[in-house]
Amino acid sequence: MKLVFWHWFFLFFVLVSTSQGMSSDGLALLALSKSLVLPSSIRSNWSASDATPCAWNGVGCNGRNRVISLDLSSSEVEGFIGPEIGRLKYLQILILSGNNISGLIPPELGNCSMLEQLDLSQNLLSGSIPASMGNLKKSSALSLYYNSFNGTIPEELFKNQFLEQVYLNGNQLSGSIPFSVGEMTSLKALWVHENMLSGVLPSSIGNCTKLEELYLLDNQLSGSLPETLSEIKGLKFFDATNNSFTGEIPFSFEKNCKLEIFILSFNYIKGEIPSWLGNCRSLQQLGFVNNSLSGKIPNSIGLLSNLTYLLLSQNSLSGPIPPEISNCRLLQWLELDANQLEGTVPEFGNLVNLKRLDLSHNILHGSIPPNICSRKTLRYLNLESNRLNGSIPHDLVLECQSLERLILRDNNLSGSIM
Numbered sequence: 001m002k003l004v005f006w007h008w009f010f011l012f013f014v015l016v017s018t019s020q021g022m023s024s025d026g027l028a029l030l031a032l033s034k035s036l037v038l039p040s041s042i043r044s045n046w047s048a049s050d051a052t053p054c055a056w057n058g059v060g061c062n063g064r065n066r067v068i069s070l071d072l073s074s075s076e077v078e079g080f081i082g083p084e085i086g087r088l089k090y091l092q093i094l095i096l097s098g099n100n101i102s103g104l105i106p107p108e109l110g111n112c113s114m115l116e117q118l119d120l121s122q123n124l125l126s127g128s129i130p131a132s133m134g135n136l137k138k139s140s141a142l143s144l145y146y147n148s149f150n151g152t153i154p155e156e157l158f159k160n161q162f163l164e165q166v167y168l169n170g171n172q173l174s175g176s177i178p179f180s181v182g183e184m185t186s187l188k189a190l191w192v193h194e195n196m197l198s199g200v201l202p203s204s205i206g207n208c209t210k211l212e213e214l215y216l217l218d219n220q221l222s223g224s225l226p227e228t229l230s231e232i233k234g235l236k237f238f239d240a241t242n243n244s245f246t247g248e249i250p251f252s253f254e255k256n257c258k259l260e261i262f263i264l265s266f267n268y269i270k271g272e273i274p275s276w277l278g279n280c281r282s283l284q285q286l287g288f289v290n291n292s293l294s295g296k297i298p299n300s301i302g303l304l305s306n307l308t309y310l311l312l313s314q315n316s317l318s319g320p321i322p323p324e325i326s327n328c329r330l331l332q333w334l335e336l337d338a339n340q341l342e343g344t345v346p347e348f349g350n351l352v353n354l355k356r357l358d359l360s361h362n363i364l365h366g367s368i369p370p371n372i373c374s375r376k377t378l379r380y381l382n383l384e385s386n387r388l389n390g391s392i393p394h395d396l397v398l399e400c401q402s403l404e405r406l407i408l409r410d411n412n413l414s415g416s417i418m
């Protein structure tokens, strides 16, 4: 009797386990594919009769047939991400970028606690970023850029010491940058540009000592930039264009400055251009257009031998244009217009790559230097509204074939154009 019972039990067990042929990860993926609309080229291969999903298009497994990666980037996927995603307990890599996926991020995504790399960029996702994503404690890369996420950045999201890359740009995120930003001590890149973020840049950012890329442009951030930025010695790219930052530039990089791009254009920054910028020998782009900067342009700018863009237009800078600028031999764009610069136009004969020179709307006097287009690279020259006199140099008119626009009106120039 006992033997018969065990016999039946065994048979029952066999029947149940074979009818459940597909692994639990495979079942989760099949459930996921009910809301996530896969193109037939991918879906054709996701067969319920397989024992594991490990050979399915886009799916990767570990040695024990657990799904560790799902990569469906740029595959014309539509629909939305269902809560079943949270059942993929071993998932390390989830890449769904460049598709037409809409709807919300399900909070269950936070259950994929092994996730290291998450890329949902360039889709049609909306709603807020769920706070449960703060549970993804192992993640090192988070890409949510170019979607339509709104609401605030959850404080929890940044409580992660392994996150190295955070790309949230190109959404409609509002509210402030959480103070917990300082807990991302491994952070290398923080891209939050093109959102509606407001409030200050938290001083805790100074704890992100490995940060190299900080993109804040096109938001509504305000207040003074934090002094603690001085702690981020390896900062290479810092662009805060088109915000409402006020106050002076309170941080400094005295030694081994690594800045390559430093742009604060279209803010309300006042005070002087810091002379420590001369330590930033790798600087390629310096832009402070449309602020309230005053004082002189520091001579130390002339030490920046890799500088290609120097854009200081629309401030209240005074004093002479430092002749040392002609040491910046790679300079292509030099725009100092709409300031109160005085003195003469320096000899720029060394600037053998110069394409665009705008010194308009200043109080420069003296004559136009004869060699201003000596290397025939100049395309745009604007000296409008100064106090220049003397004649227009012959070679500028006759030999500067590269020149496309020449604006000299509102000066005291004499002689003819021919």
Ligand SMILES: *[C@@H]1O[C@H](CO)[C@@H](O)[C@H](O)[C@H]1NC(C)=O
Pocket: 045, 050, 055, 056, 057
């Ligand atoms: C699914 O397609 C991929 C590539 O097209 C192939 O490598 C894989 O073996 C296929 N899997 C199954 C289960 O047929």
Ligand SMILES: *[C@@H]1O[C@H](CO)[C@@H](O)[C@H](O)[C@H]1NC(C)=O
Pocket: 074, 075, 076, 077, 098, 099, 100
């Ligand atoms: C998204 O859908 C639009 C309209 O159907 C289509 O033109 C576009 O190619 C799709 N984009 C992607 C990445 O699948």
Ligand SMILES: *[C@@H]1O[C@H](CO)[C@@H](O)[C@H](O)[C@H]1NC(C)=O
Pocket: 086, 107, 108, 109, 110, 111, 132
């Ligand atoms: C999965 O995520 C949801 C939403 O965040 C949560 O309520 C639930 O407890 C989680 N389940 C497990 C098993 O972790």
Ligand SMILES: *[C@@H]1O[C@H](CO)[C@@H](O)[C@H](O)[C@H]1NC(C)=O
Pocket: 126, 127, 128, 150, 151, 152
């Ligand atoms: C986010 O957008 C949705 C519509 O997509 C809207 O219903 C919701 O109120 C918005 N939330 C916030 C905080 O703006």
Ligand SMILES: *[C@@H]1O[C@H](CO)[C@@H](O)[C@H](O)[C@H]1NC(C)=O
Pocket: 180, 182, 183, 203, 204, 205, 206, 207, 228
């Ligand atoms: C980060 O920096 C702030 C101020 O700069 C400090 O008060 C805080 O304790 C630091 N630590 C963390 C983990 O944010």
Ligand SMILES: *[C@@H]1O[C@H](CO)[C@@H](O)[C@H](O)[C@H]1NC(C)=O
Pocket: 195, 196, 218, 219, 220, 242
């Ligand atoms: C400045 O940023 C806002 C978003 O805060 C954006 O709407 C606007 O177009 C930007 N202005 C320019 C000139 O790019």
Ligand SMILES: *[C@@H]1O[C@H](CO)[C@@H](O)[C@H](O)[C@H]1NC(C)=O
Pocket: 281, 282, 283, 306
């Ligand atoms: C200047 O640029 C060149 C070429 O990109 C690079 O090799 C060099 O290291 C740069 N100089 C400095 C001081 O960064």
Ligand SMILES: *[C@@H]1O[C@H](CO)[C@@H](O)[C@H](O)[C@H]1NC(C)=O
Pocket: 290, 291, 314, 315, 338
């Ligand atoms: C800065 O830009 C604003 C808006 O474009 C403009 O009204 C203002 O005159 C500019 N400031 C200077 C100093 O040119």
Ligand SMILES: *[C@@H]1O[C@H](CO)[C@@H](O)[C@H](O)[C@H]1NC(C)=O
Pocket: 386, 387, 388, 410, 411, 412
């Ligand atoms: C041009 O020169 C005349 C006479 O020297 C002077 O009165 C006038 O202010 C000058 N104009 C400009 C724009 O500097």
Ligand SMILES: *[C@@H]1O[C@H](CO)[C@@H](O)[C@H](O)[C@H]1NC(C)=O
Pocket: 365, 366, 389, 390, 391
């Ligand atoms: C230009 O103006 C200065 C005074 O500002 C004068 O000394 C000089 O002679 C003028 N040069 C010419 C060529 O008119």
